[in-house]
Amino acid sequence: MSMHTHNDDQMACPSCDQLYDMSGLGHRQQARCGSCNHLLAIYRKHAYAHVVAFSISGLIFFVMACRYPFMSFKSSGMESIMTLPQAITQIKGEGMWDLAILVACFILIIPALVMVLTGALGISLLAGWRNYWAKDVAKLIFHLQVWSMVEVFFIGVLVSLFKIAHMATVGIGIAFWSYAAFAIFFTLTLSNLDTFYTWKRLEELEP
Amino acid sequence: MSRATAASKGLASCHLCQKVASLELNRCPRCGTVLHSRKSNSLNRTMALLCTATILYIPANISPIMITDQLGSSIESTILGGVVLLIQMDSLPVAAIIFIASVMVPVAKLLSLF
Numbered sequence: 001m002s003m004h005t006h007n008d009d010q011m012a013c014p015s016c017d018q019l020y021d022m023s024g025l026g027h028r029q030q031a032r033c034g035s036c037n038h039l040l041a042i043y044r045k046h047a048y049a050h051v052v053a054f055s056i057s058g059l060i061f062f063v064m065a066c067r068y069p070f071m072s073f074k075s076s077g078m079e080s081i082m083t084l085p086q087a088i089t090q091i092k093g094e095g096m097w098d099l100a101i102l103v104a105c106f107i108l109i110i111p112a113l114v115m116v117l118t119g120a121l122g123i124s125l126l127a128g129w130r131n132y133w134a135k136d137v138a139k140l141i142f143h144l145q146v147w148s149m150v151e152v153f154f155i156g157v158l159v160s161l162f163k164i165a166h167m168a169t170v171g172i173g174i175a176f177w178s179y180a181a182f183a184i185f186f187t188l189t190l191s192n193l194d195t196f197y198t199w200k201r202l203e204e205l206e207p
Numbered sequence: 208m209s210r211a212t213a214a215s216k217g218l219a220s221c222h223l224c225q226k227v228a229s230l231e232l233n234r235c236p237r238c239g240t241v242l243h244s245r246k247s248n249s250l251n252r253t254m255a256l257l258c259t260a261t262i263l264y265i266p267a268n269i270s271p272i273m274i275t276d277q278l279g280s281s282i283e284s285t286i287l288g289g290v291v292l293l294i295q296m297d298s299l300p301v302a303a304i305i306f307i308a309s310v311m312v313p314v315a316k317l318l319s320l321f
Contacts, residue, residue, distance in 0.1 A: 012213035012220035199224040
């Protein structure tokens with residue numbers, strides 16, 4: 001093992017740089033910084049099993065959110081039903097292909113990719129595989145997750161729902177609820193992937 | 208007890224994986240990210256970005272954020288106009304969300320950073 005093993009349990013507060021020894025945290029115990037109260041880490045005994053379970057559930061809801069109708073609009077006798085991918089192609093159809101690409105990335109591609117990668121990482125950590133890709137996958141997840149805007153999109157949809165409700169009759173489809181469930185599982189998955197403990201485990205499993 | 212920070216011991220926490228490693232290594236021994244003790248020129252950067260944000264916040268509130276066309280008539284609405292409209296339409300919770308997220312929190316952040 002490397003020469004840095006002696007400070008495996010050492011952590012510096014990301015907010016104020018105070019050094020801490022993180023050994024001996026019990027199940028569901030949180031560590032907070034004594035000087036600035038920043039949340040340092042949460043230890044969960046079954047974190048990786050939860051990561052795998054939540055990411056698979058999240059992906060199932062994601063597929064449903066793409067396949068089933070998201071919303072329907074009824075205005076002066078005309079009804080149109082729309083799925084999420086159709087909404088994006090419609091933005092492209094109105095000539096705003098750059099916006100369409102951004103929306104597709106932020107609300108569909110990046111979130112789905114993060115879920116797939118997190119699921120794979122969770123399986124690898126749970127099974128204790130010593131593989132060469134786990135670290136790169138973890139790096140990619142921590143870089144990508146800031147660009148996922150699942151909750152932002154959901155709040156945006158809610159707000160615009162109220163705004164257009166007086167112009168047309170708006171119906172909510174299965175995909176709307178599926179996307180809401182996806183947003184919940186997305187958050188649950190990532191909150192079980194604690195930065196400190198994930199990287200500690202990755203280091204232990206280095207090939 | 209004096210504060211034992213990572214920087215005071217010549218150590219730095221990796222910005223990506225939080226590994227505490229010697230600053231002399233330059234790169235994190237665990238994930239390979241470049242190590243910094245502090246973000247460089249952080250105060251200058253904060254000031255510059257803060258001024259830009261403050262300037263941009265003015266047209267963002269004065270000019271319309273959305274133009275609604277319906278049956279030939281178009282309505283322009285600003286952020287605050289939208290909030291007022293939603294209050295008139297009796298959807299107070301949504302008006303509150305918009306007001307808190309796009310007026311109260313940004314203004315509070317700008318003021319506290321100055």
